[in-house]
Amino acid sequence: MKLADILAKIAKGDALTDEEKKFVGEYDEQKTLDTAAANARKKAEKEAKDAKDALEKLQGEFDEFKSQNDPAKKQTELDKALARIAKLEQANKDKDAKIAADARTARVRSLAKEAGINPAKGVSSDTIDLLVDNLMAKVDIEDADAVKAAFDGFKSSNAGLIAANTVGGVGNKGQPASVSDFTGKNPFAKESFNLTEQLKLRIEHPETASALEAAAQEK
Numbered sequence: 001m002k003l004a005d006i007l008a009k010i011a012k013g014d015a016l017t018d019e020e021k022k023f024v025g026e027y028d029e030q031k032t033l034d035t036a037a038a039n040a041r042k043k044a045e046k047e048a049k050d051a052k053d054a055l056e057k058l059q060g061e062f063d064e065f066k067s068q069n070d071p072a073k074k075q076t077e078l079d080k081a082l083a084r085i086a087k088l089e090q091a092n093k094d095k096d097a098k099i100a101a102d103a104r105t106a107r108v109r110s111l112a113k114e115a116g117i118n119p120a121k122g123v124s125s126d127t128i129d130l131l132v133d134n135l136m137a138k139v140d141i142e143d144a145d146a147v148k149a150a151f152d153g154f155k156s157s158n159a160g161l162i163a164a165n166t167v168g169g170v171g172n173k174g175q176p177a178s179v180s181d182f183t184g185k186n187p188f189a190k191e192s193f194n195l196t197e198q199l200k201l202r203i204e205h206p207e208t209a210s211a212l213e214a215a216a217q218e219k
Contacts, residue, residue: 003027007195033110044095054088061081112151189215
């Protein structure tokens with residue numbers, strides 16, 4: 001089941017099944033991103049382990065070769081073995097470095113989202129990710145104060161690229177049923193457009209969603 005398919009149904013005015021409503025209610029974008037990052041790290045770790053195993057096997061073969069002390073063995077064979085060992089060692093170091101870099105990138109992007117740095121409507125999430133990666137390249141992400149200062153400065157300098165945070169519990173059970181009682185930012189309005197909140201409202205409070213959409217169109 002895909003969120004895009006559910007959004008398409010809603011756009012056509014089709015009713016959602018109970019299963020689809022449950023999917024939307026349990027949908028967690030950050031969890032999906034974290035799972036993808038974890039799978040990527042797991043794959044990289046396996047590749048690193050395979051490289052280490054190959055290195056150990058080749059090292060054993062090399063030690064056996066030396067123990068034979070056969071003068072008939074040519075120096076070129078020894079040079080080839082040493083070159084293969086050096087190549088595997090470098091590959092192992094490169095994979096370890098990539099695992100560490102990927103883990104740091106995933107952590108930086110997670111911290112950015114926690115700090116409220118999400119793309120505004122019309123801004124690519126890839127653009128925000130690249131800007132955040134560049135911003136945090138030399139910041140110690142274990143230093144909470146340094147991280148906060150970096151993100152605060154980023155939000156101040158790039159306000160037009162960042163989505164406004166929705167206030168007022170949009171989509172929670174008990175949401176007001178009328179526009180006059182609605183205290184959150186209108187997710188249908190241009191300045192506070194939020195597709196996720198629209199979806200929640202349409203499912204849990206369709207009358208309020210219709211009224212808010214109409215109000216946004218009148219502006």
